[in-house]
Amino acid sequence: xxxxxxxxxxxxxxxxxxxxxxxxxxxxxxxxxxxxxxxxxxxxxxxxxxxxxxxxxxxxxxxxxxxxxxxxxxxxxxxxxxxxxxxxxxxxxxxxxxxxxxxxxxxxxxxxxxxxxxxxxxxxxxxxxxxxxxxxxxxxxxxxxxxxxxxxxxxxxxxxxxxxxxxxxxxxxxxxxxxxxxxxxxxxxxxxxxxxxxxxxxxxxxxxxxxxxxxxxxxxxxxxxxxxxxxxxxxxxxxxxxxxxxxxxxxxxxxxxxxxxxxxxxxxxxxxxxxxxxxxxxxxxxxxxxxxxxxxxxxxxxxxxxxxxxxxxxxxxxxxxxxxxxxxxxxxxxxxxxxxxxxxx
Ligand SMILES: Cc1ncc(COP(=O)(O)O)c(C=O)c1O
Numbered sequence: 001x002x003x004x005x006x007x008x009x010x011x012x013x014x015x016x017x018x019x020x021x022x023x024x025x026x027x028x029x030x031x032x033x034x035x036x037x038x039x040x041x042x043x044x045x046x047x048x049x050x051x052x053x054x055x056x057x058x059x060x061x062x063x064x065x066x067x068x069x070x071x072x073x074x075x076x077x078x079x080x081x082x083x084x085x086x087x088x089x090x091x092x093x094x095x096x097x098x099x100x101x102x103x104x105x106x107x108x109x110x111x112x113x114x115x116x117x118x119x120x121x122x123x124x125x126x127x128x129x130x131x132x133x134x135x136x137x138x139x140x141x142x143x144x145x146x147x148x149x150x151x152x153x154x155x156x157x158x159x160x161x162x163x164x165x166x167x168x169x170x171x172x173x174x175x176x177x178x179x180x181x182x183x184x185x186x187x188x189x190x191x192x193x194x195x196x197x198x199x200x201x202x203x204x205x206x207x208x209x210x211x212x213x214x215x216x217x218x219x220x221x222x223x224x225x226x227x228x229x230x231x232x233x234x235x236x237x238x239x240x241x242x243x244x245x246x247x248x249x250x251x252x253x254x255x256x257x258x259x260x261x262x263x264x265x266x267x268x269x270x271x272x273x274x275x276x277x278x279x280x281x282x283x284x285x286x287x288x289x290x291x292x293x294x295x296x297x298x299x300x301x302x303x304x305x306x307x308x309x310x311x312x313x314x315x316x317x318x319x320x321x322x323x324x325x326x327x328x329x330x331x332x333x334x335x336x337x338x339x340x341x342x343x344x345x
Pocket of ligand 1: 074075076077078101102104105147174176177197198199200210211
């Protein structure tokens with residue numbers, strides 16, 4: 001058979017698959033022309049980079065999560081690198097990450113010269129468990145990055161308890177999928193050292209590319225503000241905030257991860273409306289699952305168990321549903337290879 005004929009012949013299994021597949025418009029976003037004015041206002045101002053607009057969004061995030069500190073970054077990935085640098089994580093250190101996540105969660109450990117240690121997730125919920133984290137802790141462990149995958153949430157308070165007296169181990173929540181989630185009333189950032197969000201194009205809250213870090217410690221916040229901006233003691237907006245010029249110095253090694261006002265200007269409406277939007281739902285009821293079209297089209301597949309009492313952001317929940325039956329967490333030895341193969345956006 002010629003190559004052309006082979007291409008034209010429909011594969012039996014492909015036909016069977018497409019009959020049951022629902023198409024989810026992955027890149028459809030909620031930003032429209034009404035946002036142009038906010039961008040135009042930044043263009044009319046003298047300050048394009050991180051300035052007054054960013055500060056206002058940071059204050060909005062502090063109020064949303066009820067935390068004292070928030071800082072905008074230009075991606076989850078760069079924010080996590082800045083946070084690890086601020087915590088002093090580097091060569092010789094280990095960072096515990098779930099074997100089931102997007103590659104960035106592990107990459108950031110490598111980027112600061114540390115070793116990512118892959119830990120199996122609970123196959124039912126796809127979350128890290130306190131026991132598996134406890135078992136993976138070594139003398140070299142300096143951080144754990146639990147991932148609230150597909151809009152659900154890990155029990156961060158329980159993870160903290162599992163670390164016992166190891167107060168030298170930081171918990172950094174990967175909240176790339178979980179802006180408006182909560183676990184038994186716990187919000188992101190409540191029991192961790194820092195929680196990091198992604199405002200990448202497909203996220204529930206987006207500005208195309210971006211992210212934010214929230215934290216409770218003033219000391220850590222100050223350090224992240226520096227590692228996010230070349231290790232400088234004061235960014236441009238702070239240098240010119242008062243009439244007297246404030247001198248700056250390089251006080252530590254830093255990267256470049258700040259978000260410009262041009263992009264930050266897109267964030268206030270999505271943040272203001274996310275909690276009241278219809279995306280936020282309690283997943284404990286079977287009725288919620290039955291209503292989903294994915295449920296109808298994939299009836300033979302097993303659903304990931306909602307980690308009750310979670311209020312999920314439902315970000316990518318369809319993906320967790322469709323793949324839970326075929327995905328199994330792996331043992332630590334093979335995790336690295338399989339994570340890269342499995343974890344695609
Ligand atoms: C779980 C998880 N962590 C981290 C990231 C990285 O986010 P960003 O693209 O903002 O760096 C993603 C991106 O999709 C993700 O899904």
